[in-house]
Amino acid sequence: xxxxxxxxxxxxxxxxxxxxxxxxxxxxxxxxxxxxxxxxxxxxxxxxxxxxxxxxxxxxxxxxxxxxxxxxxxxxxxxxxxxxxxxxxxxxxxxxxxxxxxxxxxxxxxxxxxxxxxxxxxxxxxxxxxxxxxxxxxxxxxxxxxxxxxxxxxxxxxxxxxxxxxxxxxxxxxxxxxxxxxxxxxxxxxxxxxxxxxxxxxxxxxxxxxxxxxxxxxxxxxxxxxxxxxxxxxxxxxxxxxxxxxxxxxxxxxxxxxxxxxxxxxxxxxxxxxxxxxxxxxxxxxxxxxxxxxxxxxxxxxxxxxxxxxxxxxxxxxxxxxxxxxxxxxxxxxxxxxxxxxxxxxxxxxxxxxxxxxxxxxxxxxxxxxxxxxxxxxxxxxxx
Amino acid sequence: xxxxxxxxxxxxxxxxxxxxxxxxxxxxxxxxxxxxxxxxxxxxxxxxxxxxxxxxxxxxxxxxxxxxxxxxxxxxxxxxxxxxxxxxxxxxxxxxxxxxxxxxxxxxxxxxxxxxxxxxxxxxxxxxxxxxxxxxxxxxxxxxxxxxxxxxxxxxxxxxxxxxxxxxxxxxxxxxxxxxxxxxxxxxxxxxxxxxxxxxxxxxxxxxxxxxxxxxxxxxxxxxxxxxxxxxxxxxxxxxxxxxxxxxxxxxxxxxxxxxxxxxxxxxxxxxxxxxxxxxxxxxxxxxxxxxxxxxxxxxxxxxxxxxxxxxxxxxxxxxxxxxxxxxxxxxxxxxxxxxxxxxxxxxxxxxxxxxxxxxxxxxxxxxxxxxxxxxx
Numbered sequence: 224x225x226x227x228x229x230x231x232x233x234x235x236x237x238x239x240x241x242x243x244x245x246x247x248x249x250x251x252x253x254x255x256x257x258x259x260x261x262x263x264x265x266x267x268x269x270x271x272x273x274x275x276x277x278x279x280x281x282x283x284x285x286x287x288x289x290x291x292x293x294x295x296x297x298x299x300x301x302x303x304x305x306x307x308x309x310x311x312x313x314x315x316x317x318x319x320x321x322x323x324x325x326x327x328x329x330x331x332x333x334x335x336x337x338x339x340x341x342x343x344x345x346x347x348x349x350x351x352x353x354x355x356x357x358x359x360x361x362x363x364x365x366x367x368x369x370x371x372x373x374x375x376x377x378x379x380x381x382x383x384x385x386x387x388x389x390x391x392x393x394x395x396x397x398x399x400x401x402x403x404x405x406x407x408x409x410x411x412x413x414x415x416x417x418x419x420x421x422x423x424x425x426x427x428x429x430x431x432x433x434x435x436x437x438x439x440x441x442x443x444x445x446x447x448x449x450x451x452x453x454x455x456x457x458x459x460x461x462x463x464x465x466x467x468x469x470x471x472x473x474x475x476x477x478x479x480x481x482x483x484x485x486x487x488x489x490x491x492x493x494x495x496x497x498x499x500x501x502x503x504x505x506x507x508x509x510x511x512x513x514x515x516x517x518x519x520x521x522x523x524x525x526x527x528x529x530x531x532x533x534x535x536x537x538x539x540x541x542x543x544x545x546x547x548x549x550x551x552x553x554x555x556x557x558x559x560x561x562x563x564x565x566x567x568x569x570x571x572x573x574x575x576x577x578x579x580x581x582x583x584x585x586x587x588x589x590x591x592x593x594x595x596x597x598x599x600x601x602x603x604x605x606x607x
Numbered sequence: 608x609x610x611x612x613x614x615x616x617x618x619x620x621x622x623x624x625x626x627x628x629x630x631x632x633x634x635x636x637x638x639x640x641x642x643x644x645x646x647x648x649x650x651x652x653x654x655x656x657x658x659x660x661x662x663x664x665x666x667x668x669x670x671x672x673x674x675x676x677x678x679x680x681x682x683x684x685x686x687x688x689x690x691x692x693x694x695x696x697x698x699x700x701x702x703x704x705x706x707x708x709x710x711x712x713x714x715x716x717x718x719x720x721x722x723x724x725x726x727x728x729x730x731x732x733x734x735x736x737x738x739x740x741x742x743x744x745x746x747x748x749x750x751x752x753x754x755x756x757x758x759x760x761x762x763x764x765x766x767x768x769x770x771x772x773x774x775x776x777x778x779x780x781x782x783x784x785x786x787x788x789x790x791x792x793x794x795x796x797x798x799x800x801x802x803x804x805x806x807x808x809x810x811x812x813x814x815x816x817x818x819x820x821x822x823x824x825x826x827x828x829x830x831x832x833x834x835x836x837x838x839x840x841x842x843x844x845x846x847x848x849x850x851x852x853x854x855x856x857x858x859x860x861x862x863x864x865x866x867x868x869x870x871x872x873x874x875x876x877x878x879x880x881x882x883x884x885x886x887x888x889x890x891x892x893x894x895x896x897x898x899x900x901x902x903x904x905x906x907x908x909x910x911x912x913x914x915x916x917x918x919x920x921x922x923x924x925x926x927x928x929x930x931x932x933x934x935x936x937x938x939x940x941x942x943x944x945x946x947x948x949x950x951x952x953x954x955x956x957x958x959x960x961x962x963x964x965x966x967x968x969x970x971x972x973x974x975x976x977x978x979x980x981x982x983x984x
Contacts, residue, residue, distance in 0.1 A: 242896070242898075244895065244899065245895075245896065245898055245899050245902070248899065248902050249902065252902065252906055256906070256909060256910075259910070259913075259914070259928060259931065260913055262924070262925050262927075262928055263913065263914055263919070263924045263925070263928040264913060264919045265919065265920070265923035265924070266735055266739065266919065266920075268920050268922060268923060269923075270922075270923075271922075272922075310780065313780055314950060314952050314956055315952075315956050316942070316946075316956070319922075340778060341778070342778055342780055343778070343780060344780055344781070345780050345781040345789070345790075345949070346781050346789075346790070346793075346945040346946075346949040346950055349919065349920045350920055350922070351790075352739070356739075356743040359743070359747060360743060360746060360747055360750075363747060363750050363751070363754075364750070366754075367750065367753075367754060370754070370757075399725060399726070399727050399728070400727075400728045400729075400730065400741075400742055400745055400746065401727060401728070401729050401730070402729075402730050402732040402738055402742075403697065403700055403729055403730065403731060403732050404731070404732040404733050405732030405733065405738075406732070408732070408738065410735070412732070412733075413732075413733070413734070413735035413738075414735075416733070422909075425905060425909060429901065429902060429905050432901070433897065433898045433901060437897070437898070440817075440818070441817070441818075518629075518631060518632075519629070519632065520810055520814065520897045520901070521629070521632050521810055521814070522629075522631060522632045522635060523901075524806050524809065524810055524897075524900075524901055524904070525632065525635050525636060525639060525803075525806050525807075526635070527901065527905065528639075528802050528803070528806045528904070528905070528908060529639050529642070529643060531905060531908065531909070532643060532798075532799075532802060532908065532912070533642075533643060533646055533647075535909075535912065536646070536647055536650055536651065537646065537650050541918060542650065542651055542736065543706075543734055543736045543737060545657075545658075545659060545706070546656075546657070546736075547649070547650050548649055548650075550649075551646065551649050551650045554646060555650075565703060568733040568734070569703070569733075572732070572733040573701060573733055575701050575702075579701055579702045579703070
């Protein structure tokens with residue numbers, strides 16, 4: 224049995240090494256992508272181009288606009304005379320947000336109950352979220368400031384915050400937020416572990432997805448069939464050379480993440496390596512399954528397109544899985560990425576050990592066994 | 608000219624026969640976009656609320672309970688477990704059982720009375736979405752509660768503070784309720800169709816080369832550009848059908864309002880599909896084997912997803928990365944589809960993207976035919 228598997232491995236190695244160009248592409252692509260995404264993806268949008276309609280032009284309105292600008296979230300790109308003009312600027316895409324301050328703002332601030340209007344381009348997701356949150360908190364902070372200044376002027380402040388030195392903050396309650404594992408909110412720390420997992424999955428599925436269907440289309444499958452090799456052995460043999468390529472990918476991506484992007488590796492490196500090895504194996508298995516069920520490379524191509532796209536979205540790379548409806552979460556189990564993202568984030572970012580991750584590890588293990596059995600079965604059925 | 612048309616007609620006929628003969632593939636191609644649209648539309652939840660939260664309340668007095676209650680009724684935090692101290696909360700986050708934690712120190716009510724109550728909010732920093740919504744929500748809720756307490760206190764001391772001096776009302780244009788579907792469906796139609804289109808043609812030429820049938824094509828009088836366009840025509844029909852059904856599904860099933868001119872949108876979608884199919888052909892002529900073609904199209908798919916503004920905003924990207932995004936038709940189409948579909952603007956607002964897309968389609972076809980010719984030797 225070992226000899227038969229060895230023979231397939233040799234054949235696959237020769238075929239892989241002969242096609243230098245493809246091999247080079249396979250090794251370089253994930254690296255280039257990590258590099259790109261590391262620089263490209265920013266979810267927290269600041270410096271949102273903003274137009275201002277200031278119909279008051281008094282001290283209070285200026286202070287308000289200033290507060291928005293110094294927050295760093297909004298960049299003034301111009302003043303326009305009316306709200307309609309502001310909407311037009313957003314329609315045209317010149318600005319993504321607009322601040323509208325009605326006439327008599329200063330007087331209203333003194334009386335209490337002044338209103339400013341913020342317009343946000345709702346067609347762009349992250350921009351509107353960032354702008355929405357930023358505006359809400361800036362406005363609240365600004366209002367608090369104005370209010371405390373007012374209270375201080377009326378002379379009651381001293382008794383109000385009696386326990387406070389200097390009395391710089393009069394608020395009776397304050398929430399400190401501590402971000403575990405990533406205290407400075409470094410976006411790369413969020414991004415790199417997930418991207419690593421995502422790239423490895425796409426890569427491993429793609430590597431084997433053409434393996435069987437190609438032999439079928441070119442006709443060489445007949446030659447393999449007349450040999451005494453069994454389906455399971457063939458599957459295993461086809462996986463091994465690709466495991467090597469995927470491991471090279473894993474190490475280069477990880478190296479780039481740690482040494483170039485400076486993402487700290489908190490957990491146990493060897494544990495991670497072993498689990499990543501398992502993960503790569505499960506992706507290769509999924510690719511093989513796609514390859515055996517497809518009748519030609521065109522079908523395999525479409526199926527891969529779907530599996531990678533759906534896997535990226537449902538696996539938790541972009542959107543958190545706990546926010547998805549239960550039925551969709553179950554569909555997500557079909558992708559190895561779903562099980563590996565908690566592992567990657569757990570070991571790299573959180574620095575936890577196997578005791579905290581055993582559920583995901585067990586799931587991944589079951590996944591590999593099931594997928595290989597299915598692939599071998601599908602191969603056998605496809606023979607008739 | 609007539610002979611040219613005849614040659615062209617022959618190629619189109621051959622491609623249609625091949626497309627229709629392979630029923631399974633055709634079925635897959637027609638079904639995939641629906642499946643993806645359904646999965647994505649339900650999976651994508653952009654404002655993350657109901658974050659699983661662990662609480663350690665060391666005070667257990669009225670103030671601490673009021674604060675926790677305020678966090679809970681905001682809808683952002685689900686208090687799923689009550690633990691004894693901060694270490695236990697951190698552990699729950701380590702294990703992934705909770706994504707956020709609230710720790711309230713002993714004597715909270717007294718501290719608040721004295722004006723220095725401090726609650727600690729912990730957030731799982733390995734997940735950026737949680738951090739983003741959790742952070743904003745926690746700070747806003749705490750501040751809101753603090754203001755209320757302050758106003759209460761001031762009024763107890765005999766003074767009166769009216770309403771808040773300034774309040775901001777925010778209006779989100781085009782999507783007033785911040786509905787996830789409105790964000791996601793229009794651009795989703797774009798990416799699904801581009802992936803489909805590129806995949807359809809990406810192995811078209813590589814396949815003929817691998818199977819050897821390319822030799823037969825070469826000895827016919829057909830010209831490269833005719834071959835390229837001929838390979839494209841049947842696929843335009845398939846993808847146009849997919850596009851139409853995805854848009855209809857989005858509008859009638861998911862209830863995403865279509866604000867612009869449907870005919871303008873139809874024409875521009877066609878233009879987009881042609882450039883997508885052209886991109887696929889270019890990959891196909893450049894690749895030597897179907898395997899390479901496949902690697903190329905998967906790469907293009909990931910790049911399209913992450914760099915074109917479909918998912919992540921393009922504004923913060925460095926210029927060099929933006930240039931790469933400009934090489935992908937989806938970049939222009941995302942702006943077009945959001946413009947027409949969501950904003951309801953006309954051609955005068957999006958003409959630059961339309962021109963770019965048209966130029967793109969032409970260039971890609973020309974380059975594909977040129978590469979094909981060069982590859983013949």
